[in-house]
Amino acid sequence: MRCPRCHNLEDRVLDSRMIKDGRVIRRRRECLRCGHRFTTYERAEETMPLVIKKDGRREPYSREKILVGIRKAFEKRPVSAQQQEELVDEVERHLLSLGEKEVTSRLIGEKVMALIKEIDQVAYVRFASVYRRFRDLSDFIEELRTLMEATSQEEGLPSTPSRPKGSGKPSRVKDFLPRLPLEEGEDTESED
Structure with a gap:
């Protein structure tokens, strides 16, 4: 592997580790000429569709x-x-x-x-x-x-839990949302 500092092609591997579920190998290398340490990554070539x-x-x-x-x-x-x-x-x-x-x-x-x-x-x-x-x-x-x-x-909860009377805080999604015209077939509810 070419040294990024002096461009020498001779190095030695100091450490190798698998990462990303074994899909990548991380190697720590040292240049034999200048002593610079650098990291390389090796992975299988995968062709995405x-x-x-x-x-x-x-x-x-x-x-x-x-x-x-x-x-x-x-x-x-x-x-x-x-x-x-x-x-x-x-x-x-x-x-x-x-x-x-x-x-x-x-x-x-x-x-x-x-x-x-x-x-x-x-x-x-x-x-x-x-x-x-x-x-x-x-x-x-x-x-x-x-x-x-x-x-x-x-x-396991009801999809529209009712709020306790007097709580003053909305607990249903529709209490947070603006009132929209009812679609055909929807029931009206009495207001609290």
Whole structure:
């Protein structure tokens, strides 16, 4: 390996360690001419599938595109850059496990959303709003309702718990949301 300082090609390996679930080998090296120590990484060459866009175009997979979207979703959220990188690693492992030469952008987007949802619901709604191209507030509200129902079911709670009388604090999603015109078939509730 060429020394980054003196460009000599002779070195010795001081230490080798497997990282990233054994997919990468990190080697600590020392140049035999100048003594400079440096680190190299060795990994198997993995060919990511081509991405089929919504309009039918095909383009190379871009880790950076996914990472940019994830970073925007997790902005000012308590999720480290390392966790975000690991999320993208998980997406890539999934894509490689499919063994396909081409995958749809939809498949990638849905996988990213599912993984974000497990980590942070606020980031999930942010990502979903861009990915699903929410047009207006009603799209947000619908996604929030779906998320709240899923969360309630996972936790074994009713999807719209009632608030105790006199508490003054809303505990239902709809108490936080603006009143929208009722859709056909929805029942009206009496106000507290």
